[in-house]
Amino acid sequence: MRIEALSRLSGGAIQENWKLTTVFDGGSINGKQDLVLRTDSLSALDVSHGRAQEFALLKAAEDAGVTVPKPLLLCNDLEVIGRPFYLMPFLQGIALGPKVVKDRSIGGDREQLGYRLGRELGCIHSIRPPRNDLSFLPLPSAGPVATAIEDYRTFLDRLDEVRPALEWGMSWCLQNAPEDRSQPVLIHQDFRTGNLLLDQHGLVAILDWEFAAWGDPNSDLGWFCAACWRFGRPDLEAGGISSRAAFYQGYQDETGTVVDDSVVRFWEIMAHIRWAVIALQQGARHHRGEELSLELALTGRIAAELELQILRMTRP
Structure with a gap:
């Protein structure tokens, strides 16, 4: 996978959301895909879950039939971007x-x-x-x-x-x-x-x-x-x-x-x-x-x- 473009999405005072334009070569996914990378902001509220916990919540909600972004991948390796993150599809719509x-x-x-x-x-x-x-x-x-x-x-x-x-x-x-x-x-x-x-x-x-x-x-x-x-x-x-x-x-x-x-x-x-x-x-x-x-x-x-x-x- 290679990243062609990266931009921060608006909103999210407690967490950061980034849009990734990625290209997959071969495997189960092939071609260009827009994804969202969700990670911690510089300072978070104590009552806010970490990304691993939020990923688990998304999976549980998806299994129950709730309409949520599909949780794709969780990364806890701090050497990647310095903070845990997970990936989900970029979905078109308005939330504001x-x-x-x-x-x-x-x-x-x-x-x-x-x-x-x-x-x-x-x-x-x-x-x-x-x-x-x-x-x-x-x-x-x-x-x-x-x-x-x-x-x-x-x-x-x-x-x-x-x-x-x-x-x-x-x-x-x-x-x-x-x-x-x-x-x-x-x-x-x-x-x-x-x-x-x-x-x-x-x-x-x-x-x-x-x-x-x-x-x-x-x-x-x-x-x-x-x-x-x-x-x-x-x-x-x-x-x-x-x-x-x-x-x-x-x-x-x-x-x-x-x-x-x-x-x-x-x-x-x-x-x-x-x-x-x-x-x-x-x-x-x-x-x-x-x-x-x-x-x-x-x-x-x-x-x-x-x-x-x-x-x-x-x-x-």
Whole structure:
């Protein structure tokens, strides 16, 4: 194999994605192929999986029938590029959230797309522990809400600033957490508009599996429906793409379970808290000098908008 062209793809604040134009001579693959090389950025979040783990997650999702880029090759040899990486096919499509929401020529019929995404998420949730291929994922402890908020507060305690709106939101969630009845399943943890590759017909692939874990399936439903991922279309409550009803129906048809709307809406508040904490983490990477980036610096400023939304959603 020889590489004819190499270019970095846009997006991916936590990981780097590179497009490779390669030529294979003989063997099972022959001729020119466009591939994506995915590797770590200069500084990553502690909760982000390594590339070997993400490769295993892609394989598990593919085996379950989830629409993902096909995982082709994993390389842990640091002598190659200095960091682990894996290869997958380069797929044509658009993922950028604001463009997807505004350009109605992308994604085909939006209600059908919302339904399809509900089924895809249900398919992801069909993967359950224990699994030897995903043994690196720790089993969740009791109380997913309390566990998550403990992690958020640990980070905020290390942050040299006060975030009273976040503290209020976390206290509210602890007091109003629904009864934990769900069995743990594989949750994507970043299933949202912006991580969905679409073309003019519909879904091409579900991207960015670096946060996947065992957990409460309602957290994924709430993350997708959270207002912060609607990109200026608050009327389309399922990711700025479709109605909530279409998304719920697809999920219910795939899983055979009835979606509890009140529980999903609780997890939407948790989604805003989590995204605010991640935004502060991203901003801190820039301000600490770990990775100087205007994108990271601006991401840190999103936290204030998210705090306002948390206050609106939890007001008496």
